[in-house]
Amino acid sequence: MSNEAPALVWFRQDLRLTDNPALAAAAASGRPLAFIYVLDDESPAQWRIGGAGRWWLHHSLSALSDAITKRGGRLLFRRGNAGKVLEQVVKEIGAAEIHWNRLYEPYAVKRDTALKALFSKLGCAAHSHNGALLFEPWEVETAAGGPFKVFTPFWRACRARGLPRTPVKLASTWRTAQSEVQSDALQSWALLPVRPNWAAGFKTRWTPGETGAKRALSAFVRSRIEKYANDRDLPAKDATSHLSPHLHWGEISPVQIYSVVDGLAGAEKFLSEIGWREFSHHLLFHFPTLPEAPWRSSFEKFGWRKDENAFRAWSSGQTGYPIVDAGMRELWATGYMHNRVRMITASFLIKHLLIDWRRGQDWFWDTLVDADLANNSASWQWVAGSGADASPYFRIFNPIVQGERYDPNGDYVRRWAPELRDLPAKYIHAPWTAPEQILADAKIALGVSYPRPVVDHAEARARALAAFQAL
Numbered sequence: 001m002s003n004e005a006p007a008l009v010w011f012r013q014d015l016r017l018t019d020n021p022a023l024a025a026a027a028a029s030g031r032p033l034a035f036i037y038v039l040d041d042e043s044p045a046q047w048r049i050g051g052a053g054r055w056w057l058h059h060s061l062s063a064l065s066d067a068i069t070k071r072g073g074r075l076l077f078r079r080g081n082a083g084k085v086l087e088q089v090v091k092e093i094g095a096a097e098i099h100w101n102r103l104y105e106p107y108a109v110k111r112d113t114a115l116k117a118l119f120s121k122l123g124c125a126a127h128s129h130n131g132a133l134l135f136e137p138w139e140v141e142t143a144a145g146g147p148f149k150v151f152t153p154f155w156r157a158c159r160a161r162g163l164p165r166t167p168v169k170l171a172s173t174w175r176t177a178q179s180e181v182q183s184d185a186l187q188s189w190a191l192l193p194v195r196p197n198w199a200a201g202f203k204t205r206w207t208p209g210e211t212g213a214k215r216a217l218s219a220f221v222r223s224r225i226e227k228y229a230n231d232r233d234l235p236a237k238d239a240t241s242h243l244s245p246h247l248h249w250g251e252i253s254p255v256q257i258y259s260v261v262d263g264l265a266g267a268e269k270f271l272s273e274i275g276w277r278e279f280s281h282h283l284l285f286h287f288p289t290l291p292e293a294p295w296r297s298s299f300e301k302f303g304w305r306k307d308e309n310a311f312r313a314w315s316s317g318q319t320g321y322p323i324v325d326a327g328m329r330e331l332w333a334t335g336y337m338h339n340r341v342r343m344i345t346a347s348f349l350i351k352h353l354l355i356d357w358r359r360g361q362d363w364f365w366d367t368l369v370d371a372d373l374a375n376n377s378a379s380w381q382w383v384a385g386s387g388a389d390a391s392p393y394f395r396i397f398n399p400i401v402q403g404e405r406y407d408p409n410g411d412y413v414r415r416w417a418p419e420l421r422d423l424p425a426k427y428i429h430a431p432w433t434a435p436e437q438i439l440a441d442a443k444i445a446l447g448v449s450y451p452r453p454v455v456d457h458a459e460a461r462a463r464a465l466a467a468f469q470a471l
Contacts, residue, residue: 005096006177007031008124010038010086011075012108014101014131014250015060016210017067019167021129022099032177034093035068036076037061038085039189046107047291047373050366052335055199056208058191060249063209065186073176077184083115090124092181098124101131101250104281105373106288134164134254134278137285147286150389154282155275167256198332205334206245206369213246221261229269235327235338236411241270244370245336247277254278280378283388290387291361291377298471299386304356313454314349315363317417320453322429323403324348326416333416335369340406346383347397352460354467357384385468393468396461403429419443419450 007026014020015037026033041048049057065075078085090098098119102112112128119126130136140148140157148154193199207215220241224231231239246252254274261267284290294300313319317328327341337345342364349360361380365371381387385395407413410428414421420428422442427434432446432453439446446452 003031005031005094006034006179007097007099008034008036008086008090008093008095010036010098010100011064012037012100012103012250013248015064016213016251016253017064017071018170018210019131019253019256020101020170021131021168022101022127024168024171025127025129026097026099027171027174029097030175031096032175033073034076034089034095034177034179035073036078036086036089037064038082039077039079040082040085041079042081043083043107043111045110047105047365050368050371051193052199052202052367052369053371054191055193055202055335056206056245056249056369058186058189059208060251061186063211067210071174071176073174074179074183076181077186077189079184079189083111083118086115087118087122089181090119090122093177093179095124097127099127099129102128102136103132104137104285106284109285109288131253132250133281134158134258134274135161137282140282147282148279149283151276151279152389154279155272158275158278159271163255163258163262165255167253167259199335201333202335202369205336206242208245208249208251210251213243213252216242216246217252217257217260221264225261225264225270226266228266232269233340233406235341236407236409236415240339242336244372244375248370248372248375277372277375280372280374283378284374287388290381291373292358294384294386295381295388296386296390299384302386302471303354303467305354307353307355310353310454311349311355311359313451314345314353314355318451318454319348320432320451321348321399321403322410322413322417322420322431323399323407326413329416331364331367335367337368338412340402341412342379343383344397344399344402346380347395348399350384351393351396351464352399352455352457354464357381357386393471394465396464398457398461400430400457417450 007029009023009026014022017023068075078089116126135158140154142148224239228239231237243252257274261270287295315328317325319325323341324345327337327345331337346360349355350357357380361376364376378387382390385391385393410425413428420431423431423434423444424438427438431444431450444450
């Protein structure tokens, strides 16, 4: 085939130009490059991108398209079944090669395997690359062989390997395929909410795209990483990296992050969080039912409660427990929730309300800008006690104690539950314990301006222990 036949780069969750192995390999072929992103809402057995994720995707694709345009290229936008769309585009442009970075969701693994066979029949060489993880899920094994099921030895094995490669530099120049094939207008996909625009506050918090990712990493390294281990559990502090959505959408790679932070003061704890992401993908690859079924089969018989009123109170931040409500409201307002508070809110849904962890997983999937199938399912199962290396079922977070420990002055609660802002710190995590006069002075009417607790902590704890012990 002529060397003028294009190499097609299929972007997925790798929306960046630097350290993009698929793009680098396509450029190294010497062929003119074509670029495509396919919005696939049609293929069965996949997890359709949630609402908050679609907001992020729109802005990230816009940034990627601009970056490609500045280098003389064009990002094609197509919508439909990915296999059918790509087959059509490969034929339209006469592509000799197609390159993509691997995904590890069960549906994606099956689809991509089938696509390699399809493109081979079409005479188009298909190449997949690792652009999302430090190590492939099949590369890190126990001494006996097989997947790790406990995080600490898994991450120890990863750390012993060191940085797997140096970040791939962006080619100084590339040739662009000249083609007039049809492309959708990104705006026509209607990824952004309009009526109502519930994402109005997102832009004050986030800058989607590769530039935003690099700035977030730079700011974290410059001002926060040294104190990360001490401050990361304090939701009122700006102490974390804010890199999770950039990582999920592939605007920055774990290799880039690792190469920058390894060896810095405070980096070890932060890198272990990158390790948990790796471990989650390791689990999902080896145990593909993780998002749908308990990893520990004994939990299949657990008697979850169906309580729509309780779920509605939880999802809307109206449980009467301020640290829980603040977290759920932060999630709705920003598409994000502090990690410590994620654990508190998840524990509350599962163990105080005895509502199936999958309902919480689904809510987070739709409302988080960093919703990641591996992270989301592994973390929810960890809290539930049904996952690998999970928190034991009898570990039931007391939301009052958690609030007092990690938000001692109530600053986080005051920000996201402003109706409680005038309550003294002594009572802010348990408003129902405040004397009537103090409540009146703070202009709080329990059950009116702020809800009473949907469940008593002691009673809920006893009920949860009884239910879990019944397994």
